[in-house]
Amino acid sequence: MDFKNRDIISISDFTKEELLHILKVVASFERKPDFNILKGKILASLFFEPSTRTRLSFNSAMEKSGGKVIGFSSASSSSVEKGESLWDTIKMIEQYADAIVIRHPLEGSARLAAEAAKIPVVNGGDGANQHPTQTLLDLYTIQKTKERLENLHIGFVGDLKYGRTVHSLVIALAHFNPTFYFIAPDELQMPESYLDFLFQKKVKYLKTSDVKRFSKELDVLYVTRIQKERFPDPIEYEKFKGIYRIDNEFLHYVKKDLKIMHPLPRIDEISKCIDKTEHAAYFQQAANGIPVRQVLLALIMGKLN
Amino acid sequence: MPKRKKEKIKAKKVDISQKVEPKKQLSISAIQEGTVIDHIPTDATFKVVEILQLQKHHGVVSIATNLESKSMGKKAIIKVGGKSLTESEVSKIAIVAPDATVNIIKNFAVKEKIKVTTPDVVDNVVKCSNPRCITNHEKIATRFYVMKKDPLKIKCHYCERSMGKNDLEII
Numbered sequence: 112m113d114f115k116n117r118d119i120i121s122i123s124d125f126t127k128e129e130l131l132h133i134l135k136v137v138a139s140f141e142r143k144p145d146f147n148i149l150k151g152k153i154l155a156s157l158f159f160e161p162s163t164r165t166r167l168s169f170n171s172a173m174e175k176s177g178g179k180v181i182g183f184s185s186a187s188s189s190s191v192e193k194g195e196s197l198w199d200t201i202k203m204i205e206q207y208a209d210a211i212v213i214r215h216p217l218e219g220s221a222r223l224a225a226e227a228a229k230i231p232v233v234n235g236g237d238g239a240n241q242h243p244t245q246t247l248l249d250l251y252t253i254q255k256t257k258e259r260l261e262n263l264h265i266g267f268v269g270d271l272k273y274g275r276t277v278h279s280l281v282i283a284l285a286h287f288n289p290t291f292y293f294i295a296p297d298e299l300q301m302p303e304s305y306l307d308f309l310f311q312k313k314v315k316y317l318k319t320s321d322v323k324r325f326s327k328e329l330d331v332l333y334v335t336r337i338q339k340e341r342f343p344d345p346i347e348y349e350k351f352k353g354i355y356r357i358d359n360e361f362l363h364y365v366k367k368d369l370k371i372m373h374p375l376p377r378i379d380e381i382s383k384c385i386d387k388t389e390h391a392a393y394f395q396q397a398a399n400g401i402p403v404r405q406v407l408l409a410l411i412m413g414k415l416n
Numbered sequence: 417m418p419k420r421k422k423e424k425i426k427a428k429k430v431d432i433s434q435k436v437e438p439k440k441q442l443s444i445s446a447i448q449e450g451t452v453i454d455h456i457p458t459d460a461t462f463k464v465v466e467i468l469q470l471q472k473h474h475g476v477v478s479i480a481t482n483l484e485s486k487s488m489g490k491k492a493i494i495k496v497g498g499k500s501l502t503e504s505e506v507s508k509i510a511i512v513a514p515d516a517t518v519n520i521i522k523n524f525a526v527k528e529k530i531k532v533t534t535p536d537v538v539d540n541v542v543k544c545s546n547p548r549c550i551t552n553h554e555k556i557a558t559r560f561y562v563m564k565k566d567p568l569k570i571k572c573h574y575c576e577r578s579m580g581k582n583d584l585e586i587i
Contacts, residue, residue, distance in 0.1 A: 219574025
């Protein structure tokens with residue numbers, strides 16, 4: 112499969128075969144890493160909104176592969192402040208780099224950047240829409256910890272309405288005959304458009320607001336933070352913050368090999384006492400971001416197949 | 417006396433019902449040259465007016481809505497004198513009125529009848545209803561993919577949000 116010059120904008124752009132191919136290349140790269148694979152390559156890192164983890168993860172992936180990073184970490188240090196359009200910013204930056212990673216608060220911005228640029232563009236998060244590299248590292252973590260992707264029972268708990276990581280992961284996992292359990296109060300449940308998509312794909316799903324109701328069925332529990340920044344009304348946020356807490360008591364109601372994931376940062380939805388248990392997969396998940404991003408960058412810059 | 421009065425009233429009533437006959441024909445004037453758009457869903461009537469910019473049209477425009485229709489229950493018809501539609505206008509109409517027919521009129525007769533077809537891709541016709549979509553912040557053409565034709569469901573190429581018929585705002 113040839114990924115050279117391919118943009119990574121939305122998980123919906125990838126077929127099942129392509130996803131499996133990427134995961135296979137990541138696994139083999141992890142076994143035999145190449146620290147010079149991106150030597151001489153430059154990544155333009157355009158972060159129009161603050162992000163610690165994604166930005167540093169891309170920087171680390173690039174530098175661990177022998178490449179260099181240029182760019183900015185907030186819109187105030189870009190020429191957008193002077194009124195430049197995103198299109199023009201991209202047309203200018205494409206002259207300086209071999210690939211672009213962009214995070215932008217507006218939805219669809221990464222797609223527009225990819226249309227403007229001749230070099231490949233990676234979406235590092237566009238508002239509440241997509242964050243495909245997060246989805247790929249989530250898939251990789253599931254495959255690595257459960258040793259399969261097919262026929263899993265996967266629960267999602269927390270903010271399922273605004274949580275883009277959940278939306279993208281649900282689309283990706285739909286290829287692998289899963290059973291989904293959406294655990295959230297009605298106000299934060301999965302948007303209808305995603306449920307329609309699952310219905311069309313004949314994917315089984317159940318909705319509940321009780322995290323213990325189906326906990327014994329689960330192979331993976333994907334926990335998300337109630338995101339304050341996505342709530343238009345702060346009073347609504349106050350109503351829902353802290354409603355779910357995964358702690359030692361909860362572990363009495365789960366399978367022995369349940370894996371708990373979280374895209375991080377967490378507030379208080381997973382108690383620290385879980386960290387030491389075999390169930391915790393979230394730090395491993397964050398660490399997987401490095402090899403996944405190394406491979407993706409090498410694939411789109413034509414250094415891996 | 418009261419008895420005679422009652423009879424008089426009764427006679428009058430009968431008289432009226434015999435005189436008034438319900439008029440079954442539609443009274444919108446025929447046009448000599450132009451276009452008649454038929455089978456428009458009533459709630460899309462003014463969307464079609466907007467698409468064709470008929471508020472700026474100098475020729476005759478007749479709009480009739482809430483007309484009885486065997487196939488649709490209620491429908492609207494718009495007659496536009498001295499105007500033929502472009503291909504782009506026809507595909508725009510198809511988005512809001514998927515069952516519409518466009519009749520081309522020459523010399524008071526229907527010269528051609530076109531059944532509109534909803535396109536698979538809708539370019540620069542409607543605005544994205546998502547205020548956080550990049551298309552509402554940068555000067556770029558919108559693009560939507562038609563996911564379902566009836567009832568209409570379209571998906572934004574940029575922000576990937578789905579929109580229904582009620583969210584449509586014509587550019």
